[in-house]
Amino acid sequence: MSRVLMAWELGANMGHIDRMLITARGLRERGHEVAFALKDLARAHGRVVADGFPVLQSPVWLPRMVNPPRLVNYSAVLAAAGWLDAAGLAGLMSAWRALFDLYEPDLLVCDHAPTAMLAMRGRGVPVAAIGNCFEIPPHRDVYPAMNYWNHDEVQLCARSDATVLAPANRALELLGEPAMPRLTALFDGVRCLAATLPELAHYPDYDDRVDMVGPSFVGDSGVDPVWPAGEGPRVFAYLSPEHADFNAVMGALRDSGLRALVHAKGLSPDAAARLAGPRLRFESQPVKMSPVVRDADIVITHASIGTVSAAALAGCVQLTLPNHMEQYMVSRRIADGGFGLAVAPGSKSVDYPALLRRLRDEPSFAQAAAELAARHVDADPVLTGARIATELDALMAR
Secondary structure (H helix, E strand, O other), X not given: OXXXXXXXXXXXXXXXXXXXXXXHHHHHHOOOEEEEEEOOOOOHHHHOHHHOOOEEEOOOOOOOOOOOOOOOEOHHHHHHHHHOOHHHHHHHHHHHHHHHHHXXXXXXXXXXXXXXXXXXXXXXXXXXXXXXXXXXXXXXXXXXXXXXXXXXXXXXXHHXXXXXXXXXXXXXXXXOOOOOOOHHHHHOOOXXXXXXXXXXXXXXXXXXXXXXXXXXXXXOOOEOOOOOOOOOOEEEEEOOOOOOOHHXXXXXXXXXXXXXXXXOOOOOHHHHHHHOEOOEEEOOOOEOHHHHHHHOOEEEEXXXXXXXXXXXXXXXXXXXXXXXXXXXXXXXXXXXXOOEEEOOOOOOOOOHHHHHHHHHHOHHHHHHHHHHXXXXXXXXXXXXXXXXXXXXXXXXXX
């Protein structure tokens, strides 16, 4: 039996915990002892502790950057995590190392925990990174631009890396550790397992240093979908009511003749009653993802990777309204793949009725979505978790 520490440092929402939990269960079934170091403990008891796993608080960076430098790639993520402050980063690394000394893991598994990865360098403990492809970017000489389609930003990647590498190496010097030769050396020697479909990878250009092991999402949590009565195509929308275009999208759905089921977390009952129609129904509770996408023809989301993965496996056409860069990168991949349309953040006067008509009436979208689903007919998030656990088991056996 080996001791495994699952570490989460950056990001939000339940996707990290769910992915780690699936992996942890697989490791426990193989006889390993697993503990969690979590960024957010607010939901830890009902999911992780209730499943029998101990939890600890991850060291996290609290200050917010003011007037940050222009960084165009993964260096921006590291900068926001405190890597521009050498003394502060050294403090975070020291806290991680104290946690390692407390638990004495035989394997560190990082779900978007780059500072934990840096802190474990040179300690003789194997490290794995699991996550989506935003959290595990290609890592050759420099990190690629997040706007990989923008030639000007591609030219700034080396400078971005250098801006963060200098204070990171000063932090390593403060701790008596050797410098990194390049910022991408963070991933040197790390077993990288990206839980995604290749068509939905945030970046289009990966090599064999990153293994894509399949999609990761929870498909059976929530209430069963209840569709509006009638005939015709069905639309599932999972959107925030705080999005600037939420009312416009609801109006387009209500007038489209499509049957729509909407989950909008935080939408008041009064607002739901005002926006609803005979073929537009609001569900206040989260909806089970697997059955709802199985029955849907079109799925509308903000392009969170778990939801778009579930929709892709079900052969759904997709419309995405991304809120930030990570979601926009996925949205670009959906549009480039021909199985959906994307509305760029900040777009004005979007003709949502026209977008819905295109997705409904142009057969190329449904054909591309069906072809993608057929390529991954055997993909299953449960199998993804089992594959990750098998890979980690083999890593500890070396």
